[in-house]
Amino acid sequence: MIRLSPDYPIGPYRVERFIKDGLFNSNYVVKDPGGRRCFLKLFDPTAVPSSWLVHGEVEEIVNSRNLSHEHVVSYVADGRVSLEDQVCPYLVMQFFKGALLSEYLQEGRKFTEREVRAIAGAVLRGLVYLRQEAGLNHNDITPRNILLEETPDGLVPKLIDLGHAHGDVLQGDPPFPMEDLNLLYTAPEALDGVFTAESDAFSVAALLFTLICGQAPWYRMLEGMESFAERKAEMQAARRRDPVWPAALHASERGLQNLVLTGLQLDPARRPLPERMLDLLYGVPTDERHKTADKQPPKKAEPTSGLKATTDSTELKKTMQRGARSGGFADVAGMEDLKKMLTERVIWVLRDREKAQKYKLLPPNGMLLYGPPGCGKTYFAEKFAEESHFNYMVVNGSDLGSTYIHGTQGKIAALFQEAAAKAPTVLCFDEFDSFVPARGSEAARHRPEEVNEFLSQLNNCAKRGIFVIGTTNRMDMIDPAILRKGRLDLLVEVPAPELETRRQMFLHHLKGRPIADDVDATRLAELTDGYASSDIAFIVNDASLVAALADEPVSQHHLEDSIRCNPSSLGKKAARTPIGYR
Numbered sequence: 001m002i003r004l005s006p007d008y009p010i011g012p013y014r015v016e017r018f019i020k021d022g023l024f025n026s027n028y029v030v031k032d033p034g035g036r037r038c039f040l041k042l043f044d045p046t047a048v049p050s051s052w053l054v055h056g057e058v059e060e061i062v063n064s065r066n067l068s069h070e071h072v073v074s075y076v077a078d079g080r081v082s083l084e085d086q087v088c089p090y091l092v093m094q095f096f097k098g099a100l101l102s103e104y105l106q107e108g109r110k111f112t113e114r115e116v117r118a119i120a121g122a123v124l125r126g127l128v129y130l131r132q133e134a135g136l137n138h139n140d141i142t143p144r145n146i147l148l149e150e151t152p153d154g155l156v157p158k159l160i161d162l163g164h165a166h167g168d169v170l171q172g173d174p175p176f177p178m179e180d181l182n183l184l185y186t187a188p189e190a191l192d193g194v195f196t197a198e199s200d201a202f203s204v205a206a207l208l209f210t211l212i213c214g215q216a217p218w219y220r221m222l223e224g225m226e227s228f229a230e231r232k233a234e235m236q237a238a239r240r241r242d243p244v245w246p247a248a249l250h251a252s253e254r255g256l257q258n259l260v261l262t263g264l265q266l267d268p269a270r271r272p273l274p275e276r277m278l279d280l281l282y283g284v285p286t287d288e289r290h291k292t293a294d295k296q297p298p299k300k301a302e303p304t305s306g307l308k309a310t311t312d313s314t315e316l317k318k319t320m321q322r323g324a325r326s327g328g329f330a331d332v333a334g335m336e337d338l339k340k341m342l343t344e345r346v347i348w349v350l351r352d353r354e355k356a357q358k359y360k361l362l363p364p365n366g367m368l369l370y371g372p373p374g375c376g377k378t379y380f381a382e383k384f385a386e387e388s389h390f391n392y393m394v395v396n397g398s399d400l401g402s403t404y405i406h407g408t409q410g411k412i413a414a415l416f417q418e419a420a421a422k423a424p425t426v427l428c429f430d431e432f433d434s435f436v437p438a439r440g441s442e443a444a445r446h447r448p449e450e451v452n453e454f455l456s457q458l459n460n461c462a463k464r465g466i467f468v469i470g471t472t473n474r475m476d477m478i479d480p481a482i483l484r485k486g487r488l489d490l491l492v493e494v495p496a497p498e499l500e501t502r503r504q505m506f507l508h509h510l511k512g513r514p515i516a517d518d519v520d521a522t523r524l525a526e527l528t529d530g531y532a533s534s535d536i537a538f539i540v541n542d543a544s545l546v547a548a549l550a551d552e553p554v555s556q557h558h559l560e561d562s563i564r565c566n567p568s569s570l571g572k573k574a575a576r577t578p579i580g581y582r
Helices: 059-064 101-106 113-134 197-213 228-241 254-263 274-282 313-319 336-351 353-358 377-388 407-421 448-458 499-510 521-527 533-550 556-565
Strands: 013-021 025-031 037-043 075-083 086-094 098-100 146-151 154-159 366-370 391-395 425-429 466-472 490-493
Touching: 013 037, 059 075, 059 086, 098 101, 101 146, 113 146, 113 154, 113 197, 113 254, 113 274, 197 254, 197 274, 254 274, 336 353, 336 377, 336 490, 366 377, 377 391, 377 425, 377 466, 391 407, 407 425, 407 448, 407 466, 499 521, 499 533, 521 556, 533 556
Parallel strands: 366 466, 366 490, 391 425, 425 466
Antiparallel strands: 013 025, 025 037, 037 086, 075 086, 098 146, 146 154
């Protein structure tokens, strides 16, 4: 294969550096005329087999055109260039910073179950997009074909390398070489040349297994075997002979266990399609969610009223804050009754779709968290999203403001469309009373259309993969129509923390600070009856500041002094009622 030196021109592009050689191509980082980096794959026309050509063009180039999805490497351009008396086709794809998933695994990276879900969800969404929009199966899902792109919001998985992608069910003699396939991730039928959507599902399940267990299923050191036929025979024998049930998989979350074992069925007829695997991963019905979830959001969202939205999805992304994936309810001190109630009545319905369907249980549309200010409603909403493994977006009143007539109405519609496109999504509205004031009130005098738009969007939004959470300390100001069943189904009180919750909050906020042996969290909790969660955080920080200035550990004396100097922000001891819902 021709090897190009730096600064060599390829059409309008110039080589920056060589990356690697493929079977019939070489790969480079190049710069376009504006100085932007791209990836370029240069094909050797004398080596590309005729089975790789479609009407005289390289099939990978044909398949890559018009691809545009968050989790699939996107097409930029293609062309031909004369090199050493040959006309070589080339393909240019978007540039991204990051590393292959295989490189993370080689370094011994251990992934949490939330990270495993995030990677698997991205891969499955990419596969569903390829199937539904491009009519392609990928046929080579392995850690080396998943790149974790570096973005300001973290690592975003992307499917790369469509060299084996094809639009038809392949039987017996695929139009691409099989020798470079990683057999650890290749489905049993694909080893015999049969490639289908179920084959991709097997590869995803094998990938999940690797992320959970640290090694691929039926792991064998196949590299030492000389021929492809020998490696294939060994893998086929291992799968027929050995069960797949290591302790690491047994210790994982049951939902992930079932997904892996279902996807690794040797009989393709017993495997779910990628769309169904995505449902099992997140617990949202395919028929409703995939109408929008695997399509790029339109540049202009259409409100249900027919008015043009005044913002596009790019602008909306700037206003939305994504909750960082962390420990879920484990990060919430106390509030055990509330966590138990939501786990039993909401989360398992959202996550265990099979059982919910068996009992004909409908997932709720959303809930309103109400209670005194500073008691952790917004924080709890974020942790609820983490616990459910859904995406999380929080919206403040200023995010939807507009100087245009009907502009806010359009932004509301576009927001819900963006949430549906990222489904499953927890959509949290902070200070919900400012969004939906009671119609007829002074606050809603100039905004009836906006409230009506919310009413329309909230109707059965669970079918679009959206769970809405509103937080407020003024429930009396919210339009009553919002609170009926079928919109916000659950009304959940988040009161001032009770004794045990306050004790755990003090322990949580004191963790990692230098503290004296005399600190008594139970006594501190008794002294802060009626205090808000934010009050306790402030007290610990205030006492720590005094201790730091004196260069001594935080003591009980520092904390009690801070309590005496900082009365409850609620003004009086809050009357607490048992946690519940309506």
